[in-house]
Amino acid sequence: xxxxxxxxxxxxxxxxxxxxxxxxxxxxxxxxxxxxxxxxxxxxxxxxxxxxxxxxxxxxxxxxxxxxxxxxxxxxxxxxxxxxxxxxxxxxxxxxxxxxxxxxxxxxxxxxxxxxxxxxxxxxxxxxxxxxxxxxxxxxxxxxxxxxxxxxxxxxxxxxxxxxxxxxxxxxxxxxxxxxxxxxxxxxxxxxxxxxxxxxxxxxxxxxxxxxxxxxxxxxxxxxxxxxxxxxxxxxxxxxxxxxxxxxxxxxxxxxxxxxxxxxxxxxxxxxxxxxxxxxxxxxxxxxxxxxxxxxxxxxxxxxxxxxxxxxxxx
Amino acid sequence: xxxxxxxxxxxxxxxxxxxxxxxxxxxxxxxxxxxxxxxxxxxxxxxxxxxxxxxxxxxxxxxxxxxxxxxxxxxxxxxxxxxxxxxxxxxxxxxxxxxxxxxxxxxxxxxxxxxxxxxxxxxxxxxxxxxxxxxxxxxxxxxxxxxxxxxxxxxxxxxxxxxxxxxxxxxxxxxxxxxxxxxxxxxxxxxxxxxxxxxxxxxxxxxxxxxxxxxxxxxxxxxxxxxxxxxxxxxxxxxxxxxxxxxxxxxxxxxxxxxxxxxxxxxxxxxxxxxxxxxx
Numbered sequence: 001x002x003x004x005x006x007x008x009x010x011x012x013x014x015x016x017x018x019x020x021x022x023x024x025x026x027x028x029x030x031x032x033x034x035x036x037x038x039x040x041x042x043x044x045x046x047x048x049x050x051x052x053x054x055x056x057x058x059x060x061x062x063x064x065x066x067x068x069x070x071x072x073x074x075x076x077x078x079x080x081x082x083x084x085x086x087x088x089x090x091x092x093x094x095x096x097x098x099x100x101x102x103x104x105x106x107x108x109x110x111x112x113x114x115x116x117x118x119x120x121x122x123x124x125x126x127x128x129x130x131x132x133x134x135x136x137x138x139x140x141x142x143x144x145x146x147x148x149x150x151x152x153x154x155x156x157x158x159x160x161x162x163x164x165x166x167x168x169x170x171x172x173x174x175x176x177x178x179x180x181x182x183x184x185x186x187x188x189x190x191x192x193x194x195x196x197x198x199x200x201x202x203x204x205x206x207x208x209x210x211x212x213x214x215x216x217x218x219x220x221x222x223x224x225x226x227x228x229x230x231x232x233x234x235x236x237x238x239x240x241x242x243x244x245x246x247x248x249x250x251x252x253x254x255x256x257x258x259x260x261x262x263x264x265x266x267x268x269x270x271x272x273x274x275x276x277x278x279x280x281x282x283x284x285x286x287x288x289x290x291x292x293x294x295x296x297x298x299x300x301x302x303x304x305x306x307x308x309x310x311x312x313x314x315x
Numbered sequence: 316x317x318x319x320x321x322x323x324x325x326x327x328x329x330x331x332x333x334x335x336x337x338x339x340x341x342x343x344x345x346x347x348x349x350x351x352x353x354x355x356x357x358x359x360x361x362x363x364x365x366x367x368x369x370x371x372x373x374x375x376x377x378x379x380x381x382x383x384x385x386x387x388x389x390x391x392x393x394x395x396x397x398x399x400x401x402x403x404x405x406x407x408x409x410x411x412x413x414x415x416x417x418x419x420x421x422x423x424x425x426x427x428x429x430x431x432x433x434x435x436x437x438x439x440x441x442x443x444x445x446x447x448x449x450x451x452x453x454x455x456x457x458x459x460x461x462x463x464x465x466x467x468x469x470x471x472x473x474x475x476x477x478x479x480x481x482x483x484x485x486x487x488x489x490x491x492x493x494x495x496x497x498x499x500x501x502x503x504x505x506x507x508x509x510x511x512x513x514x515x516x517x518x519x520x521x522x523x524x525x526x527x528x529x530x531x532x533x534x535x536x537x538x539x540x541x542x543x544x545x546x547x548x549x550x551x552x553x554x555x556x557x558x559x560x561x562x563x564x565x566x567x568x569x570x571x572x573x574x575x576x577x578x579x580x581x582x583x584x585x586x587x588x589x590x591x592x593x594x595x
Contacts, residue, residue, distance in 0.1 A: 305538030306365055308565065309372070 004244040006208045009172075011165040014205070018164065021204055024196035024232055033227035039267045046263070050298050051089055052278060053262040054081060057294070058119055058251065058286045060095040061315070062126075062219065071100045072107045073315055079113035082295050082312070085302075091291065092280040093117030093149055097125070098142035105146030119149035119185070123174060126189070126218035128153040132170065139177050150178050151185040151215060154202065156192045164205060171209035185213035185251055185284075190229045191221040199229055203236035213249035219286060224254025227268060234272035247276065253286025259297040262290055288315075326356040326502065328363055328526065329509035331370035332519025338362045343527070345500060348413030356502045359527035361535040364467075364494065367523035368541050371465045371492035374520030379462040379490035381518075387437030390488060392515040394430035397423070400511065404476060404504050411501035412473065426477045429575065433484035436580055440489060444581055448588065455591045460584040462490030463568065464543035467536035469529055471549045475501040479508060482546055483522055485579035491544070494523045494536070498549075502526040530554070537561035537569070544568040544583050 007013040041049055059078045061070060075094055082088040090113065096104050098120040108116055120142035124130035130138075139150055152174050158166045171186055178184050186206040190199050206214050214233055217224035230252045237248045250273070256262055262285060269277045277283050292312045299307035327334040339360035345353050357363075378386075397404070401423050408419035440460055448456040466486045471478030475498035486493045497505030509524050525532065529550060536545055537558040547558055548571045555571060562569045570582045 305561070305564070306361075306368070306535065306540060308539075308541035311540065 003208050003210070004246070006243065007168075014165055014168055014208075017208065018201050018204060021200055024200050026196050026228075029196055029228040029231055033231045033268065036231075036267050036271055037227055037264045039264075041263050041267070047298075047301055049263045049266050050259060050294050050301070053259070053266060053285065054291065054294050054298075055089040055092060056280045056283055056285050057091040057291050058093045058095045058117075058253070058284045059091045059291055060219065060253070060286050060288050062095070062097060062121060066097060066100055068100070068103045070315060071096055071103050073313070075104050075107040075113060075116075076111060077291070077313055077315070078116050079108065079111055081291055082298075085298075088295065088298065090116050092284050093119045095119040095121065095149075095151065095286060097121060098138060098145065098147070101142050101145035101147045117148050117183075118146060119151050120145075120147035121151045121153075121187075121218075123152040123170070125151070125153050125187075126220040128155045129157070132173070135170070136173065136177060139174055143178065143181050147182055149183045149185060149213075150174065151187055153187045153189065153218060154206070156189055159193070159198070159202060164201075167202075168205055168209050171206055171211060175210035183212040184210065185215045185249075186211040187215045187218055187253075189218055189221060190216045190226075191223050196228065196232055199232050200236055203233050204240065207236070207240045207244075207248050211248060213251050213284070215251040215253055215286065217252075217254040217286075219254035222255065225252030225256055225265075225286075227264065230265060230268055231272055234268060234277070237277070238273045247282055249282040249284065250277070251284040251286055256285055256287050257289050258293040259290075262287075262294065323354070326354055326506045326526065328357050328359055328367075329506065329512065329522070329524040330363065330367045331374075331523065332513060334509065334513075335363075337527075338366065345411060345502070347410055353410060354503060356506065356526045359496070359525035359532060361532065363525055363527075364532055364535050364539070367494040367525060368465060368467070368539055370520035371494050371523055372541055374518055375462070375464055375490075375492045378487070378492055378518055378521045381490075383438040383441065386488060386490065387434045389516050390430055390434035390437065390484060393484075393511060393517070394427050394434065396511040396515050397430065397508070398427050400507070401427075403507060407503040407507060408474075408476060408501070411503050412475065422474050422477050426480045429477065429480050430484055433480075433488050433580075436485075436577065437488050440580065440584070444584065444586070450590075453593050455593060456588060457591065458586050458588045460489065460581075460586055463583045463585050464491060465541060466491045466493050466544045466546065466583050467539065467542045468493055468495040468546035469533055469536075469549035470495050470497050470505070472498050472500060476504040476508065478549065479505050479524075481575040481579070482548065485575070485577075486546065486583050487517075487521055489580050489584045491583050492521045492523075494525065494542070496525050496527060496529060496532050496536075496549075499527070499529060533558060534561055537567065538564065540565045542567060544570070546570055546572070546579075546583075548572045 122139045123135040296307040337357040341358035342355040343358045470482045538561040
């Protein structure tokens, strides 16, 4: 694999590539993200934003208490988020643990939901603390069960202790395993990466290693998808496009719970990476509670009065 | 020595146990009877209402599940806290309404007593409005009062403090949570009462107080699908019909009361009948 000609797979070339990255202006990133969060999106733009955001949701359930019934219900909701309104688009994907992939696959196919992606969290999610063999087998299981997207976690311990090539090689190995069968999303868990510089470094590392998407967090740790972190990742995909002519997707996950948060994310995308990224194939939002709020806001726009959570499904 | 500059209070909203400004950033001016400027309270928008309803909905199950004894204690605590700050409230009523200090003092005294009176209802409701129903079989049949949910209310314009308490207390004593729009022209004691609430162990979100224009907020309260009932006593009769129509979409129970009393408590309770086998 050529790694876009940016690195040759050696530790030295990877270090050289990452060291060439400029440092993040922390104050500037916070200020810019804060400024973009004040944009007011109303009426027809809001309507468009809500439908776009629904189509970008990776509807997620990653609980120890997940049951086949819950996963099936989630799949139904993903295909037809509002059973009373067929004009609501399907979400981008369903995101589950890998032992639930087969159940989700069967259910999605049986209800005509093959167009909805099926993402499996992989490589010993959420900690990433397992041997490489286990991580590969984890991914293989999910692929064999019919996952169309793999959300892998990086080994944050290795990253923070400077073993960048180790992290790189892991991503490459999982990338090779996915081949053409599945898209690869790489989760950084930015809440554990400590600095914005590390977020930028991890972004460029993962993109060079062949990630299709870079994803902020597992959703298990706070802070998760904060606006400045998403901003830095969006800048990274924009700059990487200049270097490689390939558009990499971004997926913020965790902490995006209401329509306002989601629309702020869309503003960030539009103003940072550009409107080309405002599509479910390049931007996803990992969430569970968010979808209900989007549906309620949509009802409010249609009906002219405020909606109640009693009129949307619980899960 | 230079003359000391007054530190004026910023009158804000009370939502979810916090004191935010209006999301809209708007304020309006209130003047006393002689036309002199008093303060700039917040002019709440429909989004402030929405936020308040979300808070009230979240707080409702917890408040409803708390024991009658506990609810009564908390209402009594409100009375205690209000008693301790009587002079401030007298001053605010005097300042905004132009009534005499003696009358203002009486209103505050009545308000404290009214809170104590409502507090006493808490642990008596179930026995007074519930029943053990006669049945022709080997089981019991009970009727028990339960809270309705989130209630929106428009408080009376005058008397501004007593009217507010007559609106809030009967709604919450039965386990409901409330979003209330205070008197438009004299909202100061309502917002000071929010400070009393904040120091009385009332869980966040159980009482939410907005200040602003009735015509602007009331229709959004009436049509809000997540509001279960509404008290429109503080509104003129002319607006009642339109609000009742707007509230019909989710079968909202909308009432208007002439005075304080137990019927204000009973209006926002739902009576549910359950059977129970004998001997178990």
